[in-house]
Amino acid sequence: SIGSAPQRGEPAPSARAVVVRGRGPARRAGPGAAMGMAMSVGGPFFWAFVGFSTAMHALEEYLEVRQLRKNRETEVPKELAFTVDPAKFLESQAYQKDKRLFGLVRDNISFLFDKVQLFYLTPALWHYAVQVCGAENEYKATLFWLFLLQWIEKPVNVPLSLYSNFVVEARHGFNKMTYMLFFADLVKSELLAYAFGGLLIPLLIWIVRYFGERFYLYLWAACQALILAFMWIYPNVIQPLFNKFETLKDEDLRCKIEALAAEVNFPLTKLFQIDGSKRSSHSNAYFFGFWKYKRIVLYDTLLHLKHEDILAILCHELGHWKFGHTLFNLVISSVHIFVLFYLYGTVMYSGATSKEMIRQFGFGDSDAVMVSLMVFMMLYSPTEQFITLCMTLLSRTFEFQADSFAAKMGRAEPLCSGLFQIHEENKGDLNPDPWYSWYHFSHPPLVERLRALRPAVGEAKDAGEKKED
DSSP: OSSSSOOOOOOOOOOOOOOOOSSOOOOOOOOOHHHTTTTOOOOOHHHHHHHHHHHHHHHHHHHHHHHHHTTOSSSSGGTTTSSOHHHHHHHHHHHHHHHHHHHHHHHHHHHHHHHIIIIHHHHHHHHHHHHHHOOOOHHHHHHHHHHHHHHHHHHHHHHHHHHHHIIHHHHHHOOOHHHHHHHHHHHHHHHHHHHHHHHHHHHHHHHHHHSSGGGHHHHHHHHHHHHHHHHHHHIIIIIITOEEEEEEHHHHHHHHHHHHHHHOOOOOEEEEEEEEEGBOOOEEEEEEEEETTEEEEEEETTTTHHHHHHHHHHHHHHHHHHHTHHHHHHHHHHHHHHHHHHHHHHHHHHHHHHHHHHHHHTOOOOOHHHHHHHHHHHHHHHHHHHHHHHHHHHHHHHHHHHHHHHHTTTTTHHHHHHHHHHHHHHHSSSSOOHHHHHHHOOOOOOOHHHHHHHHHHHHHHHHHHHOOO
């Protein structure tokens, strides 16, 4: 897409049982007793994770403060001085500053709540889930545990999301959602999470239990099949639950896009517009589909641009296809998942050391699959952080390559115009801090993209002048 790459999700958690025995028959402990039993956290593995996550939080907050300082500046950067309206620049700065201030509050609230979960709630709720469902029923206990974990986060996440949409975004004219739509989306998302989680979590547990020490091969194969399936399911089944897909109404634009696709041999089969304006005035465009069945989707918030600018933006998207970026990312993802599952099997089923890891995170003698996977993902997080940063750097390289494809197609100038207008309307960050953008931005800052396109724009102008002569 032309916007920010979505961020990676968090790994899931898991389950186990607790029974309090008295003189009479065994009786189940109440929630309070189960929670009390889950407080024994600590040890070198546990404190190493706490230290790393705290250090990463401090680093990221430092970068946020650096960017906040840049968003408080009132002078237009030199490279944009002759193209950016000072009033528009100040509007962009105000929006970015408000987002950053809210982000600092949100990040610190989330950090503190994460630590409450780590030290107390996550292991406590695991013990409670096992107490309720029984130690012998790992499937039920795991699903119940994940359900509880999901809902204890709602009192924190929902108010923050409401404030982000209905205060920060609304203040700057972006939010188009109603409260009814917000909660309808929330309900749909929850139901989808229950449906897919209820199917996929038991499948994961079964594969690990059934296939023994080589389970990682079968788990990896299952994930590859699911990734390919979701590449079809998401745009065809899930996204239509949230957005209305229609055939592109602008007949003239449709013909021009079809001609562009034919020019580069892109196998376009369908062309859609979706009602992104129902939720936000931010704009985007993307393509999806397998092999010879590709589809292009335009947000209705993009359709007011000049046709040449839209075509240049789509030419950028086609550049990703021409360079094979999607396939390259799929291969990287496949290798990453294989290594991840292999290391999970090697580390978390290594005997006394792996049991000690689980004990240190408050899960006692549990050998539940999702418990061990969650603990492994926390301990693996330094490596994951490094991989994420490498993928961010790679993503920026791909964006420059896609821009260069549009430039070679003779669309450098309208691409500059389209990118600039999108940034201006979306109030994108026109004054990024170099450290912040290097660490966070999956797309290069606008000023860097314009700088890279400038030679192609100059060549196109020179060629046009020679033609006139």
